[in-house]
Amino acid sequence: MIAQQAIGLIAISALASACAPELYKRDGIHPAHIQKRQHIPNVVEDTRGWTFDQSEEWNTQSPGWGACFAGTQQSPIDLQTSWGFAKSSPPVFNYPKALKGPLNNWDFGPQFTLAAVADDNTTEASIQFSHDGVEETAYFRSWHTHAPAEHTIDGYAPRAELHYVHYDDAGIPRAVVGFFVDQATAENPSSGSAFYKQLESLALPDIFNNQTIPEITLDLNLAISEVNDYKNFWTYKGSLTTPPCLEGLRWFVSKDIIYLSDAQLESLLKVSTFGARPVHRVWGHQVNA
Template identity: 40%
Template sequence: MRPSTSVLVATAIISVTACPDHSNYQSHPHLAPRQTITSNPGRNATDWSYEASYNWGRIKPAYELCQTGTQQSPIAIGNNIGLSNYHHPNFTGYGGGNVTGNFFNWGYGPAFTLKHSGDDWTDLPSMQFDDETVYLKGWHIHAPADHSVGGRHSKAELHMVHVTAEGHERAVIGIRIDPGSSDSEFFAQLPQPLIGFNDTTQDVGVTVDMRAALAEVNDLSEFWTYKGSLTSPPCREGIRWFVARSVLFVGVEQMRDVLRVCTYSARAEQEVWRHEINSA
C-alpha cells in the first residue's frame, strides 16, 4: 500500500529530536539525587521522523546507509532461532552499579547520560565481550519496542549504549519492557514525576544503580545477538546488539508513567541480511 500524501508531506516538514548521543552530561555543583536545573541538554531538531522511517534513505546522501546497509537495525527475532552461545557479555566492570549523571527526556521518552571526564570514557562502567571492552555512555527508552520477539512488540524498550575508549558507539543492550504484577526497583529510582516528551529543557542530576536493570533481566544470561546499526539516521553500522531474552517487568502504574512521557519512536524492522544472528 502506498503511503498517503499527508504522510509524505509530514516526512518533509516534521522536525523532531534525534536519538540521544549521550554526550551531554553537565556537571552540577553539589550534585544531589534530586537536583533539578533548567538547561537545554542539546537535543537537536532533525529532518527525519520515526513515523516515516521507510523513507530515511532518500532524505539526503548522508542517510543512504539507512536504505543500502546490510546490517540495519532493528530486526524481528523469531522464537525458533534459539539463544546465543557466543559473545557472552561480562559485567564485572560495572562494579557496584551506582553511577551519576543527567536524567532527561530526549523528546521521545526517558533518557540518562553518565557523568564522565571530558573525552575519557574509560572511567565509566565497562562491559566485556569477546576481546573487546566497551563503556556505558547512557541509556534511553523507545516506545513501542524496536525489536519484536515471536512477532510481538513489547510496550517499550530500554537501550543501554556502550562506546569504545574513543567514544564511538560499539554495542547496545536492548531490554524489552512490559507491565507485570509488581514494581521495578530500577524504575523506582527515577525522579518523579518523569520528565515529559514536550519538556526538552529540564534535566535532573541523579544517581542510578544500573546493576538493578541488569538484575531484573537475569544479568543477560540468555540473549540474542547480531551485527547491526544505530536505529536512527545516519544508521551507522558496526554495532554489536545484545537483546535480552528476559523482559523487564514494571508495575502497571510505572508502565503508564513511562508511556505518558513517551511518544512513538520505533523504527520499522529491517530485513535480515548479513546480521549473523547468534553466530560465532
C-alpha cells in the same frame, strides 16, 4: 590541504552525531532547548528534523544517511525463538552501583547520560564482550527508551524497550545492550520493576517541557538482575536505529523481560511518544554467530 582538513572535520562531526538517540532531535529545536542541554558532554544537536513514522525516507533527508535504506545490518530485527540463543557468554558487566548523570527526554522518552570525564571517551562503567573472536571493551554512555519496543519476539512487540548504549575508546558507538519492557500480567506477575523504581520519585521530563534533571543516581545492575542476569540472549551485528543508522555495532537483546506494574507503565508512557523503527529483514546480521 585546507580542503582536506575541512572534509576531515565534516567527517568527524558526522561521526560524532552518529552516537545515539540523545544526539538527534525532532523539528522544533530552539535556542532555549539547546541551552538547557549544553552541560551534557558529547552532545551534538541535529536540527534537520526526522520522525520514526517517516523512517523509510531517512535516506532522502541527508546524504550521510544512505545506510538507513541500503545497509545490510540494519536494526531492529524480528528475533525468533526458533533460532535459539547465543551460545557465547553474556557480556561482562562492569557497572558501579551508583552512577550519576542528568536525566532528560530525547523527544520520545526518558534518557540518562553518564557524566563523562572531559576529553576522555572512557567512562567508569563498561562491558567486555567477544566480537569476531576478539575481546573488546565498550564504555557505557547513556540509556534511553523506545515505546513500543523496536525489536520483536516472533512478531510480538512488547510495550517498550530499554537500550544501554556503549562507545569504544575512540568515541564511536560500539555496542547496545537491549531489554524488553512489558506490562505485568497474571502469567507474568510483578509488583513493579526495581530498576524503574529508581525513577518513581522523580518528575520525569516529558516530551514537551525540554527540562533536564541535572543529576540523578542509578544502579544499572538492577535491570540485569531482572532479566535473569542476562543468561539467555540474542546477539547480532547491527546498527543505530536512528539516523545516520551507523552499522558495525554489536547488539545484545535479552530474552527475558522487565515487567512493570500498571502504575510504572503508565508513568513511562505518559512521558513517551511513538518511537520505534520498523524491523528489518535479516541479511548480514550473523545472529548468534
